[in-house]
Amino acid sequence: LPADLSQRFARTQARASVQGGLTESIARAGEEKGQALARIERAAPAVRAAVAAGWERARPLIEAAHRSARARLQSALEGHRRRQAQRQAEDRPVEQENRKRGRGR
Known part of the structure; x- marks a missing residue:
């Protein structure tokens, strides 16, 4: 089923x-x-029991996959934020130098 x-x-x-x-x-x-x-x-009670047993066996796998996907997503987001912060930090001196010279972006 x-x-x-x-x-x-x-x-x-x-x-x-x-x-x-x-x-x-x-x-x-x-x-x-x-x-x-x-x-x-x-369906017969035996069939319902078999379906429930299948779900109980599958549930830990589904939950583990969900946790793993969330961890990968969190890691990817942290990496993205780190790269974005680094890029902004690298851009700041250039912006300050341009302002000193009177060349705004």
């Missing part, structure tokens, strides 16, 4: 990129998700 869900969501995402109708595609994805959840609710 989870494989079926991911295939449906992948098809919906592909339609979104091809058609460009993001709003409609998001609405369809929401409808498909609702239908899939309704099928899960109607």
